[in-house]
Structures are given as C-alpha cells and as structure tokens.
Amino acid sequence: MNEDAVLIRDLKAHDGREVSIRGWLHGRRTSGKIAFLLVRDGTGTVQCVVEAANGDAFRVASEIGHESSIGVRGTVRLDERAHGGAELSVTGLEVVQNVADYPIARKEHGVDFLMTHRHLWLRSPRQCAILRIRDTLIRSIQAFFAERGFVRIDTPILSPGAAEGASTLFPVDYFGEKVFLAQTGQLYLEAAAMALGRVYCFGPTFRAEKSKTRRHLTEFWMVEPEVAWAGLPDLMDLAEGLICRLVADVLAGHRADLALLDRDPAPLERIVAPFPRITYTEAVEQLRSPETHERLQAGLEADRQRLAADQARLADLEAQLAAAKKGWQQEKLGREIAALREAVRELGQDLENRPAHIEGARTFAWGNDLGGDEETILTRLHDRPILVSRYPRGVKAFYMKPDPADPRVVLNVDVLAPEGYGEIVGGSQREDSLEALQERMRAEGMDPAPYEWYLDLRRHGTVPHGGFGLGLERTVAWVCGLRHIRETIPFPRLMGRIYP
RNA sequence: UCCGGUGUAGCGCAGUGGUAGCGCAGGUGACUGUUAAUCACUUGGUCGUAGGUUCGAAUCCUACCACCGGAGCCA
Structure with missing residues (x-):
C-alpha cells in the first residue's frame, strides 16, 4: 500500500x-452499476463510490x-x-484481508454478546467516542495538576496490607x-506530599x-x-476546580462525540463553580425536612403519571408493530418496545421502592452513612455536583482528622x-497528630506495626494536609451520560468477567 | 452473600401443553446516488443442562449452570 496514505479526517483539504x-470496511451498499463503501480509519469515516465501469474494483467492492x-x-x-462532506471516487481498491x-x-446486540466481543465492539462509533472522551479527561486531569505545580507520583500496585479492611482486596502471592x-495510593502519597508539597497519583x-451494579468495576482508574x-476548604476548592475543568x-x-452518544450537553453546561456545599448534618436535616x-412525594406522583404515559405509549407502539409491514420497521419498533418495556419495568420497580426510600429519608438517623438512596435524593435537589462534608467519625476511615469544632465528625x-x-x-483532611492517630488505630483494633512508616510522617515534621480520590470511570460515565460503567474503560474487569 | 429477572438459529426476539417461528445478518438474483437502500428467492435449531409430571413439554415441576439488574460496600 502507498506510503503517502491520507487520514480520512484530512480528506477535505x-x-x-x-x-x-x-x-476498514464499515458498511456497504451495492446497486447494479454502483457500489458505496463506507470506510473508517479511526480518524473518520468516508463514503467511497465505485462505478461498474471500474471493472476490477467494482467486482471486489x-x-x-x-x-x-x-x-x-x-x-x-x-x-x-456525503456524510463527512467529502467522498472518494474510487480508482483502485486493494484488499488486505477480506x-x-x-x-x-x-444493529442492536445484547450485553453479554457485546461484552464477550469487547475487542471488536471497540470499533463501533459509540465506543470510539467514549474512548476519545476518556482520553481527553485523562489529559485534562494531568494538565490541571501540572498547571498547579503538582508532581505526579506513581505509588506501588503491590501493597503489603490493607488501608481500610483486607476483605475487599485481591490477594497476590509474593514469593x-x-x-x-x-x-489506593493515598498512604504513600502522604509520604510524597511531605517531600514535594503537592503531589498526585493516577493509576x-x-x-x-x-x-x-452499573457503578462498579473490580479494576478502575483513580x-x-x-x-x-491544606485544610478541608482547600480540598473542596481543588475538587470543584478539577471537576469544572474536566x-x-x-x-x-467533544460536541460531536457527545451528540453521537445522545448526551444532552445542557446539564454539563450548568457545571460551573460554586457548587453547593452542605455538611452531613445539614444533609440529614434536608433529608428529614417536610x-x-x-418534593419527593410530588416527584413520586409525577413519575407515576410518567409510568402511565409510558405504558400508554407502549400499547401504542405494540399496535404500530402489528400494523408494520417492512421488516426493518418491525425491528426498529420491536427494539423501541423492548427499551420501553425495560424502562417501564425499571420505573415500576423504582416506584414500588420509592415510598420506602421517602420514609427512610424522613426518619434518617444522624450517624448512619449516606447510602445510594440518600445520595440520589440529595443530588435530585440540585443541578450541579454537591459537596457533602463532615461525616460522622464512625462511618469513615481511621486516618481522617476529626473536626476540632465538633469531634463527632x-x-x-x-x-x-x-x-x-x-x-x-x-x-x-488527614489526622496529622501522632497521638491522635495512634489512639484512633487502637480504637479500631489495628496492629500499628505495618504502619510504623506511616506514623513516622507524624513524627518528623508533621503538617496539616489532605487529599481526595476521583474515580475516572464514574466521571466518564457521568460526562458521557452512560447507563453503565462497563463502557467507560477499554476492557472492563467486572465480578465474574475477565474475558477478553 | 441476599433479592428479582432472563436463557429459543450467528445476532435481536415471538411462541405458556398438540408439526420450531419472525426480523436482521449470511447466500443467490435484480437495480447507477445509496444513507439501517429496496425487491424476490434461500441456508441455518440438542429450545441453557440434568431429572421429573404427561399420550405428548420450548411451554408445567425440581435441581443445577450462565448472564443481567438491584441491595450491602464503595470511586
């Protein structure tokens, strides 16, 4: 093949x-005397027109x-x-592999089939769009921190013990x-922060x-x-700035990619600082407030009406299906019906559980961790990300610093x-006092021996400091408007799925 | 781990006790501007597995397996 091949995105020039x-051939339509080849190369797609007069090429096409x-x-x-504005009138066609x-x-495929063919599924336009946006998010993260003087630190992947309870880690035999x-790289990162001031890890x-669930992977990037x-307010500013930048x-x-994903950009355009900031205690008050x-009752009523409307539309579509003649029309309707059926079932299930959630919110007791239901309720009250701070000590990790103004949180x-x-x-913000940290570890029944190096950081020039973790895949899912996290990473690792 | 759902052609699905079906894909043919082209013909099946009920099971029952969703936990 010619060395001087042009990228499809540059064809217009x-x-x-x-x-x-x-x-690669992405699609093909042939007529008696003309063939249309849709060719993609990773940078774009172009329609190539082959006329019958071009004997060999036409036969191959x-x-x-x-x-x-x-x-x-x-x-x-x-x-x-033409779709991309440019076409190619074919003069020669070489097949590397037919x-x-x-x-x-x-066309539509099932989840299991697509996941088993993930290595090929990546070639579809939708998956390519997601991977491009993921790449931009990664670059954007690195630029954001580099511009603020952060040094990237690569923390180890093999780790001698657990930071927060060994039951959730993958064991590995190490000699x-x-x-x-x-x-997490956090404990090692704290050591590096004492060396370089501002650091981050990304791996x-x-x-x-x-x-x-649709929100979990066993291997993900953070x-x-x-x-x-840094104190807690600094960390909140940093997180807010990062998310706005991303x-x-x-x-x-990525306007075109978002459009390809059917992602409405309007909710993303509202993502500007400042984000609402509430404390856990305020969140509990909000949950319990009349x-x-x-609002939740009104939302429930609205969704009940939506369910009725969806059910009516479903019946209407089923009538259309019975009347449809063309095969592909039937299929299209069938797919719409299947999607709507799933939506109706999901909404119905949601509505069944909703009264219990609403009651759970009304009677939510201070001291419990916020679960998925509570989070959903809280985020529904706002159109931007919300920062919830100062949780009860009991539901958070040992290294977090208690609030001097209220030691319960x-x-x-x-x-x-x-x-x-x-x-x-x-x-x-991390606990920076040696004594307080040791006391907390005792209270949790932790053996201090493996953490001596971590305690050393509080013995040799301890300072107030803190940090956070941002999950890349959940961010990709949110920005792209994806229902499931499995599409946010090239080869997802899920419980019970390791192929390909 | 618990709760719920689904397994029928390569893919997406219908079929709820009486001869295994539809669409797409594939194949053959027609067609010079198609955008999921269209039209005609056509190949393709251990109905997840094992047992049971029945004159008869894709359909009913039991167990198991696989997958999906949710809960807990979390990013």
Whole structure:
C-alpha cells in the first residue's frame, strides 16, 4: 500500500486530488452499476463510490464484507450528499484481508454478546467516542495538576496490607508472602506530599468487592491528589476546580462525540463553580425536612403519571408493530418496545421502592452513612455536583482528622455528581497528630506495626494536609451520560468477567 | 452473600401443553446516488443442562449452570 496514505479526517483539504486511504470496511451498499463503501480509519469515516465501469474494483467492492481491511485510491470530491462532506471516487481498491463473518452488525446486540466481543465492539462509533472522551479527561486531569505545580507520583500496585479492611482486596502471592493489589495510593502519597508539597497519583486500583451494579468495576482508574498545608476548604476548592475543568474541556472538544452518544450537553453546561456545599448534618436535616418530603412525594406522583404515559405509549407502539409491514420497521419498533418495556419495568420497580426510600429519608438517623438512596435524593435537589462534608467519625476511615469544632465528625468531603451518577470524589483532611492517630488505630483494633512508616510522617515534621480520590470511570460515565460503567474503560474487569 | 429477572438459529426476539417461528445478518438474483437502500428467492435449531409430571413439554415441576439488574460496600 502507498506510503503517502491520507487520514480520512484530512480528506477535505485534498479536494480534486487523487489520494490513498487505508482502513476498514464499515458498511456497504451495492446497486447494479454502483457500489458505496463506507470506510473508517479511526480518524473518520468516508463514503467511497465505485462505478461498474471500474471493472476490477467494482467486482471486489461487491464481494468484501464488514471490517475487511482495505486500501482505497481515489479522487476526493466535496459533495453535499456525503456524510463527512467529502467522498472518494474510487480508482483502485486493494484488499488486505477480506472478512466474511464479522460478528457485530450495525444493529442492536445484547450485553453479554457485546461484552464477550469487547475487542471488536471497540470499533463501533459509540465506543470510539467514549474512548476519545476518556482520553481527553485523562489529559485534562494531568494538565490541571501540572498547571498547579503538582508532581505526579506513581505509588506501588503491590501493597503489603490493607488501608481500610483486607476483605475487599485481591490477594497476590509474593514469593510465598500474601500481599494485595492496591486499592489506593493515598498512604504513600502522604509520604510524597511531605517531600514535594503537592503531589498526585493516577493509576489503576483494585477492589475485590462482590458488587454487581452499573457503578462498579473490580479494576478502575483513580486520580488522587495529596496536598501539604491544606485544610478541608482547600480540598473542596481543588475538587470543584478539577471537576469544572474536566467538564469544560470535554464540552470544548467533544460536541460531536457527545451528540453521537445522545448526551444532552445542557446539564454539563450548568457545571460551573460554586457548587453547593452542605455538611452531613445539614444533609440529614434536608433529608428529614417536610419540604424535602413534599418534593419527593410530588416527584413520586409525577413519575407515576410518567409510568402511565409510558405504558400508554407502549400499547401504542405494540399496535404500530402489528400494523408494520417492512421488516426493518418491525425491528426498529420491536427494539423501541423492548427499551420501553425495560424502562417501564425499571420505573415500576423504582416506584414500588420509592415510598420506602421517602420514609427512610424522613426518619434518617444522624450517624448512619449516606447510602445510594440518600445520595440520589440529595443530588435530585440540585443541578450541579454537591459537596457533602463532615461525616460522622464512625462511618469513615481511621486516618481522617476529626473536626476540632465538633469531634463527632471528621473533616472529609464527598462529591456527588448530578443526574443520579452518585459519588465521584471522596477525600479528607488527614489526622496529622501522632497521638491522635495512634489512639484512633487502637480504637479500631489495628496492629500499628505495618504502619510504623506511616506514623513516622507524624513524627518528623508533621503538617496539616489532605487529599481526595476521583474515580475516572464514574466521571466518564457521568460526562458521557452512560447507563453503565462497563463502557467507560477499554476492557472492563467486572465480578465474574475477565474475558477478553 | 441476599433479592428479582432472563436463557429459543450467528445476532435481536415471538411462541405458556398438540408439526420450531419472525426480523436482521449470511447466500443467490435484480437495480447507477445509496444513507439501517429496496425487491424476490434461500441456508441455518440438542429450545441453557440434568431429572421429573404427561399420550405428548420450548411451554408445567425440581435441581443445577450462565448472564443481567438491584441491595450491602464503595470511586
């Protein structure tokens, strides 16, 4: 194939010239005397027109299947009728490999099938859009911290013990010793923060929790800044600034990708500082307040009506299906019906549970951790991420610093994303007093021996400091408006799924 | 771990006790501007597995397996 191949996204600059492209066959339509090949190369998709007069190429064009790897030579022609604005009038066609049995069609597939074919599913436009946005988020994170003088620290993945309870970690045999895959870089990061001031780590992290939900992976990426001389308000500002930056960068560079994902950008455009900041205690008051109760009841009533409307629409679609003649119309309707059925079932289930949630909120007791239901209720009251701070000590980790103004709570902050995406950030100011930390570890029944190095940080120039972790995949899911986290990472690791 | 749901052609689904079906994909043919092209014909099945009930089971019962969703936990 020609060395001077042009990328499809650059084709418009070559109007009227003969060029070569390389790529994969993404779609094909043939007529008696003309064939249309849709070719993608990772930078774009272009329609290539092959006329019957072009004997060899036309014959080849009529034979190759989806995802065949091909080289195409042709003349670029700007054309209103073409999708990307440019077309290629084919003069030569070279088949690197003809594929007859590509398993993924340009249509709906089931989750299990797609997950088993994840290595091929990645080629679909939707998955490519998600991966591009993920890449932008990663770059944006690195730029944000670099601009603020943070030094990136790579913390170890093999870890001698657990930071917060060994039951949720993956054990690994390390020359006969039992060690674990890291679930956070935080403790090591604290050491680095005492060396460099502002640091962050960004890498994979592992949780062996047996969670089978749309929000959980067993292997996911987390960015964790850790800042010396920082108090809780500094951390909240940092998290808020980071999230605004991430959303702004995606909006600036990925309008087309968001459109391809059917992601309404309007909710993202509202993501500007300042975010609402409430304490846990205020959150509990909000949950229990009569105003919230009324709002939730009104929401329940509205959703009940929505359910009735959906059910009516479902019946209407089923009538249309019975009347539909064309096969693909039937299929399209069938798919719409299936989606609507699932939505109706989900909403129905939700509505069944809702009165219990509402009652749970009204009677929520101070001291309990906020669960998914409570988070959902709180985020529904706002259209921006909310920062919830100062949780009860009992539900948080040993290294979090108690609030001097109210020792029942710690100086932590969780950021809850809107639109039901839940917790994307968790962090805290750390306990910087040696005695207080030792006392807390005693109270939790922890053996201090493996943590001596960590305690050393409080013996040799301790300072107020803190940090947080932001989950990359949950952020991708929120920004892209995805229902499930499994599409946010190239090869998701889920409980009970490790292939491919 | 607990609760709920689903397993029928390569894929998406219908079929609730009486001959295994539809659409898409694949194949053959027609068609010079298609955008999920259209039209005609056509290949393709151990109905998740094992047992049971029945004259007869995709359909009913039991167990198991796989997958999905939710809870707990969390990012």
